[in-house]
Each structure stands twice: as structure tokens, then as C-alpha cells.
Amino acid sequence: TRELFKQTYMKVKEAFQVLFPRIFRGGSATLETTSDDWLTTGIQIKAQPPGKRNTSIHLLSGGEKALTAMALVFAMFQQNPAPFCILDEVDAPLDDLNVSRFCDLVQTMANNTQFFMISHNKLTIQMADQMMGITMQEPGVSRIVSVDMAQAIEMAGETA
Amino acid sequence: TRELFKQTYMKVKEAFQVLFPRIFRGGSATLETTSDDWLTTGIQIKAQPPGKRNTSIHLLSGGEKALTAMALVFAMFQQNPAPFCILDEVDAPLDDLNVSRFCDLVQTMANNTQFFMISHNKLTIQMADQMMGITMQEPGVSRIVSVDMAQAIEMAGETA
Amino acid sequence: MFLKSIKLAGFKSFVDPTLITANPRVNAIVGPNGCGKSNIVDAIRWVIGEISAKQLRGQSMSDVIFAGSKQRKPVGKAMVELIFDNTDARIGGEYGAYSDISVRREVSRDGGSTYYVNGVQSRRRDVLDLLSGTGLGSGSYSIIGQGTVSRLVEAKPEDTRAHIEELG
Amino acid sequence: MFLKSIKLAGFKSFVDPTLITANPRVNAIVGPNGCGKSNIVDAIRWVIGEISAKQLRGQSMSDVIFAGSKQRKPVGKAMVELIFDNTDARIGGEYGAYSDISVRREVSRDGGSTYYVNGVQSRRRDVLDLLSGTGLGSGSYSIIGQGTVSRLVEAKPEDTRAHIEELG
Numbered sequence: 001t002r003e004l005f006k007q008t009y010m011k012v013k014e015a016f017q018v019l020f021p022r023i024f025r026g027g028s029a030t031l032e033t034t035s036d037d038w039l040t041t042g043i044q045i046k047a048q049p050p051g052k053r054n055t056s057i058h059l060l061s062g063g064e065k066a067l068t069a070m071a072l073v074f075a076m077f078q079q080n081p082a083p084f085c086i087l088d089e090v091d092a093p094l095d096d097l098n099v100s101r102f103c104d105l106v107q108t109m110a111n112n113t114q115f116f117m118i119s120h121n122k123l124t125i126q127m128a129d130q131m132m133g134i135t136m137q138e139p140g141v142s143r144i145v146s147v148d149m150a151q152a153i154e155m156a157g158e159t160a
Numbered sequence: 161t162r163e164l165f166k167q168t169y170m171k172v173k174e175a176f177q178v179l180f181p182r183i184f185r186g187g188s189a190t191l192e193t194t195s196d197d198w199l200t201t202g203i204q205i206k207a208q209p210p211g212k213r214n215t216s217i218h219l220l221s222g223g224e225k226a227l228t229a230m231a232l233v234f235a236m237f238q239q240n241p242a243p244f245c246i247l248d249e250v251d252a253p254l255d256d257l258n259v260s261r262f263c264d265l266v267q268t269m270a271n272n273t274q275f276f277m278i279s280h281n282k283l284t285i286q287m288a289d290q291m292m293g294i295t296m297q298e299p300g301v302s303r304i305v306s307v308d309m310a311q312a313i314e315m316a317g318e319t320a
Numbered sequence: 321m322f323l324k325s326i327k328l329a330g331f332k333s334f335v336d337p338t339l340i341t342a343n344p345r346v347n348a349i350v351g352p353n354g355c356g357k358s359n360i361v362d363a364i365r366w367v368i369g370e371i372s373a374k375q376l377r378g379q380s381m382s383d384v385i386f387a388g389s390k391q392r393k394p395v396g397k398a399m400v401e402l403i404f405d406n407t408d409a410r411i412g413g414e415y416g417a418y419s420d421i422s423v424r425r426e427v428s429r430d431g432g433s434t435y436y437v438n439g440v441q442s443r444r445r446d447v448l449d450l451l452s453g454t455g456l457g458s459g460s461y462s463i464i465g466q467g468t469v470s471r472l473v474e475a476k477p478e479d480t481r482a483h484i485e486e487l488g
Numbered sequence: 489m490f491l492k493s494i495k496l497a498g499f500k501s502f503v504d505p506t507l508i509t510a511n512p513r514v515n516a517i518v519g520p521n522g523c524g525k526s527n528i529v530d531a532i533r534w535v536i537g538e539i540s541a542k543q544l545r546g547q548s549m550s551d552v553i554f555a556g557s558k559q560r561k562p563v564g565k566a567m568v569e570l571i572f573d574n575t576d577a578r579i580g581g582e583y584g585a586y587s588d589i590s591v592r593r594e595v596s597r598d599g600g601s602t603y604y605v606n607g608v609q610s611r612r613r614d615v616l617d618l619l620s621g622t623g624l625g626s627g628s629y630s631i632i633g634q635g636t637v638s639r640l641v642e643a644k645p646e647d648t649r650a651h652i653e654e655l656g
């Protein structure tokens with residue numbers, strides 16, 4: 001329905017406008033409609049990292065796109081928050097400083113939501129309250145071992 | 161033309177069959193035609209990491225797919241080798257052991273081909289003969305600085 | 321409300337019965353390429369009602385059943401069970417009184433899927449209704465699969481609209 | 489034969505004239521997210537004849553011209569020049585005698601692109617012909633862009649066939 005969509009859109013837009021500069025430590029982002037017809041309009045994502053002037057979201061870097069996408073994901077998540085959130089290697093394109101900023105955000109959200117982070121990144125692994133190590137000692141057969149921080153960091157590096 | 165395609169296909173297939181077990185330290189992979197008509201047949205990629213039995217390439221993990229793809233890329237590259245090869249963050253989904261195996265392969269190929277590797281990964285950076293650091297001290301404006309190993313590793317971690 | 325534990329047996333590479341106990345806050349799942357981490361994500365998607373094989377990286381729904389390895393034969397069925405801590409009664413209604421709520425799904429090669437809520441056989445519809453109040457299910461942004469994040473930002477405006485519509 | 493140096497000016501975030509001297513063997517390009525690493529890859533694709541704006545992450549070919557920052561105005565043109573070491577005479581023909589071969593491309597907002605080989609204005613066709621013997625150009629597998637590797641393996645059989653056809 002037109003009104004429900006408009007309401008949801010306005011809330012996602014507002015949350016996105018707040019989350020983006022928080023993750024990027026500056027800059028701005030928003031959502032825009034592509035037409036006046038609420039029944040059919042498309043939604044355009046606009047994003048400007050700090051100090052940059054952007055013509056199009058496609059010109060952003062791999063890491064900038066990933067971080068912008070996570071700001072949007074969390075803005076949408078907040079409208080219909082599930083008890084848990086699972087993030088499978090979303091930090092892959094991020095440099096270490098952006099990984100730590102992203103982890104700060106997850107830590108804040110973890111006050112209300114349970115998180116499962118799959119990652120090969122030491123910084124991400126280090127911020128977890130609990131680590132589950134998955135191994136394949138026998139080829140093709142997965143097992144779980146609970147691991148401490150040092151073991152987890154080492155496991156993030158071996159090959160099955 | 162039918163004959164030229166068949167020739168190229170056979171050579172890529174052979175190179176792929178050799179490269180895959182080399183990168184994976186075992187297992188096997190191949191290419192298969194989907195029909196008997198050389199003019200129209202599709203080409204199917206089959207891959208089995210060591211010890212596993214695979215039903216479909218789509219079930220492989222993110223890292224396994226990336227490594228399989230690089231074996232295919234290099235198999236194709238060898239048929240029409242350019243003077244240089246540019247790889248932009250192809251190591252992003254790989255764990256450290258797979259990164260070092262991938263780097264070994266690049267080192268071997270670097271005897272005949274110049275490489276440009278864009279990476280945030282310390283292992284990849286460490287295997288380079290020369291490191292170029294890109295910075296954005298002034299937001300939105302890129303500069304290059306030549307860096308030594310320690311500086312390069314630190315730069316891989318900051319944010320623009 | 322949070323996910324207390326995940327049980328898997330015969331599901332993709334988790335052929336042997338496996339119990340994963342989770343922390344209420346931040347859990348990191350680590351391990352080398354191909355060891356089974358994303359398979360756990362598939363398992364969670366599957367047990368809460370996923371019916372698109374493509375979303376599980378398969379071509380048919382039976383692709384989630386352990387297909388064998390060099391040393392082991394395939395098996396005939398797969399099972400995944402989630403146990404939620406519901407002491408905050410976030411799931412209300414007929415299950416509101418339970419402090420633990422279990423959702424289980426089983427599938428065999430020759431049959432379809434069967435769902436169980438607290439051990440009672442249920443329809444997929446019942447599982448979706450049970451969880452929809454909690455923000456889980458299609459259209460929710462609670463499960464972000466490997467390699468899917470960048471396409472959100474590259475999407476066409478009509479697709480971005482569709483994502484937001486599914487939320488409401 | 490190898491790439492000796494890359495010059496950029498006004499190209500995307502490389503607004504100031506920049507010289508990159510490369511090692512004949514393995515070069516690592518490092519730096520934080522968004523600092524311009526992939527823009528260098530775009531520059532190389534562009535100077536050897538790319539005409540698809542989408543391949544350069546743009547919507548029009550003028551998207552490669554520096555569009556300004558908070559502190560700087562946009563500029564009116566972009567230039568990229570590659571200098572190849574050709575002492576092994578891998579490029580033969582009329583350029584075979586040169587130990588250095590330079591390929592340059594310029595574009596301005598109101599005009600089209602102009603190509604130069606060793607300083608002599610040339611057509612895009614000439615640049616493609618010059619480099620095609622060396623395995624560079626469309627259909628070659630010498631430039632693997634960010635985020636593109638996994639789709640090679642997920643491709644439909646007809647697309648995989650097309651990739652191999654383009655090689656021959």
C-alpha cells in the first residue's frame with residue numbers, strides 16, 4: 001500500500017542518514033525517489049564519503065560500497081529487528097581501520113541483537129564474546145570446536 | 161570457427177587440469193562440453209577440492225570458488241599471454257594458507273609476466289618486488305608514494 | 321530472545337550430529353576456506369523455511385543432504401534444529417509460555433521436508449507465522465550471505481524499492 | 489616486454505600529474521579503502537581502448553575526468569600514458585625498432601578521446617592493433633577487476649563458452 005511503503009521508506013531513509021556518517025566518521029548519504037508516484041517510484045541510493053564529491057554510487061571503491069551497503073542493511077534491519085543477525089564475510093573488502101569502525105558499530109547493536117560473524121579477519125574475530133572454530137580434519141566432514149582467541153586467530157589461517 | 165574454438169578449448173582445458181591440483185595441493189578439475197555440437201556447445205566447469213566429492217560447482221565455498229576461478233583465469237591467460245597481468249583484490253575471500261599458495265603460483269608466473277597485485281593482505285604485499293602506496297591525504301585527491309615493506313603493511317590498514 | 325543452540329546432522333558437510341551452542345551477544349565463526357562456515361548459514365536459512373535451492377547454493381532441495389566424501393558414502397537425510405531462548409516472551413501466543421522454543425526441519429532424499437515446533441509436527445506456514453513476529457523470514461535483513469553486500473548498493477532503483485517494500 | 493611507467497593527470501581521483509614507475513616483476517599496490525588503487529586499473533583499461541563506461545564503473549565516458557572534491561573544482565580533461573619497455577621487440581612492425589613505446593589517451597568534457605602512439609596522434613584502431621599482438625585488449629585475461637572473479641565460476645555454460653571463444 002502506498003502509505004505503508006512511504007512510512008517504511010521514510011524511516012529507513014532517516015536511519016540510513018544517521019548510520020552512514022557514523023560508520024564513515026563523516027560524509028553523508030541519503031535515499032531519493034525517482035518519481036512522484038509512490039506506487040511505482042524507484043529508490044536511488046546517494047552516498048558521499050567525507051571530503052569527496054560523488055557523482056554516482058557506482059564510482060565508489062569496493063570498500064566504500066561495502067560499508068555503505070552495511071549502513072543501509074542496518075537501517076533496514078532496524079525497521080524489523082530479528083533476534084539475531086548473521087553476517088557472512090561482509091568485512092572481506094575492508095581495510096583494517098574500516099573493519100574496526102564496523103566492529104564498533106556491531107558492538108553497539110549487539111546490546112539488543114545477537115550477532116554471528118563469519119570472518120577471516122583478526123580484528124573482527126577479536127571483538128567476539130565467543131568463538132566457534134569449524135574444522136575439516138577429515139576431508140569433506142565438518143566439525144565444531146570451541147576455541148579461545150589465540151586458537152581462533154590461528155584457525156582463521158589454515159586450510160581445510 | 162569450429163576448429164579454432166575446439167583447439168583453444170582443448171588447450172585451456174588441459175592447462176586448467178594442471179593448474180587446479182597445483183593450487184589446491186590435490187583434487188581435480190576439468191571443463192566439459194554440454195553438447196556434441198562444437199558450434200553451439202556450452203562449457204561446464206567441474207571442480208573437486210582434495211578429499212571432497214562435489215555434485216556442483218555452486219556448492220563450493222567462497223574461497224574455493226575464487227581459487228578455482230583463478231586457476232581458470234591463468235589457464236586462459238596462458239593461451240594469449242599479455243606482458244602484464246593485473247589482479248585487483250582477488251585474494252579477498254582467501255584464508256592465509258590459500259593466499260600463500262596463490263602467491264607461490266604468481267611468483268612462478270612472474271618469471272615470464274609482470275604482475276600488479278592490489279591487495280590489503282600482508283602476505284600478498286610481502287611477496288612483491290616493489291610496493292606502491294596510494295594515499296589520499298587531501299580528501300578526494302590520490303597521490304603515490306613508494307614505500308618499503310613496513311610502510312606498505314601499515315598503509316594497507318589505514319583509511320583515506 | 322536469542323538463538324541458544326543449533327543442531328545439525330546430515331546437513332551438507334555436517335554429516336555427523338553436531339551441536340553448536342551460541343553466546344547471546346557476539347559469536348565469531350572461524351575456520352579455513354571450505355570448512356563449512358557458510359553451510360551453517362545455509363542450515364539456519366533452511367530450517368526457518370527457505371524453499372529456494374538457489375539461495376542455498378544448490379540446484380535442488382536435496383542438495384543440502386550430505387553427498388559423501390572420498391571416504392564416506394552419502395546419507396539419506398538431513399536435520400537441523402534451532403533452539404531459541406524465549407524467556408523474554410518475544411514469541412507470544414500459544415508458545416509464549418515456553419522459555420525454550422525449538423524449530424526443527426528434516427528432509428530425506430525420496431521425501432519432502434517435515435517441520436517440528438517443540439517436537440510437534442507442523443506446517444512450514446506455522447513456522448513462518450511463529451517467526452514472522454520476530455523479524456525473521458523473507459524480506460528481513462537478518463541474514464547477509466557471503467558476497468551479497470555490494471550488489472545492494474549497485475541495485476537498480478526498482479530493486480532497491482522492492483527491498484524496502486518487503487520490509488513493511 | 490613490460491610496463492615501465494604510468495602517467496595520470498585529471499583521471500578520476502588522480503587530478504594532479506602523477507608518475508608511477510613499475511618493477512618488471514611483481515608490483516603490489518597498497519592503500520586504504522577509497523584511496524585510488526582500482527582507479528589505476530581503470531586508467532590502464534581506459535588508455536588501451538576501453539569504450540564501455542560501465543567497465544570503468546561510470547555512466548558516461550566523461551565520468552573518468554576528475555569531478556572535484558570538497559576543496560577542489562572539477563577539471564576539464566583527463567590524460568593517461570603508458571610507457572612500455574620494448575627492448576625484446578615483442579611489439580614488432582613499424583614500432584619494432586623502438587625500445588620504448590608510449591600509448592597515451594586524452595579526453596575533454598566537451599570532446600571525444602584522442603589517442604597518441606609515441607606522441608603521434610592515432611586512431612583507437614591503431615592502438616588496438618599495436619597491442620593485440622601482445623595479448624592485451626578485450627577478450628584477454630590480463631586484467632581481473634575487483635569483485636569479478638567469483639562470477640567466472642558461477643557463469644552459465646554459454647557464457648563460459650563465450651569467454652573461451654574470445655580468447656581464440
Ligand SMILES: Nc1ncnc2c1ncn2[C@@H]1O[C@H](COP(=O)(O)OP(=O)(O)OP(=O)(O)O)[C@@H](O)[C@H]1O
Nearest residue numbers: 221222223332353354355356357358359385386387
Ligand atoms: N550436500 C553436501 N554434501 C557434502 N559436502 C557439501 C555439500 N554441500 C556443500 N558441501 C561442501 O561444503 C563445502 C563448502 O562449505 P562452506 O561454503 O560452508 O565453506 P566456508 O567455510 O564458508 O568457506 P569460505 O571461507 O571459503 O567461504 C564445499 O567444499 C562443498 O563441497
Ligand SMILES: Nc1ncnc2c1ncn2[C@@H]1O[C@H](COP(=O)(O)OP(=O)(O)OP(=O)(O)O)[C@@H](O)[C@H]1O
Nearest residue numbers: 061062063500521522523524525526527553554555
Ligand atoms: N571522476 C572522479 N573524480 C573524482 N573522484 C573520483 C572520480 N571517479 C571516482 N572517484 C573516487 O575514487 C574513489 C574510488 O577509488 P578506488 O576505487 O580506486 O579505491 P580503492 O583504492 O580501489 O579502494 P578499495 O580498497 O575500497 O577497493 C571513490 O571515492 C570515488 O569517489
Ligand SMILES: [Mg+2]
Nearest residue numbers: 221222358466
Ligand atoms: Mg563461506
Ligand SMILES: [Mg+2]
Nearest residue numbers: 061062526634
Ligand atoms: Mg578497489
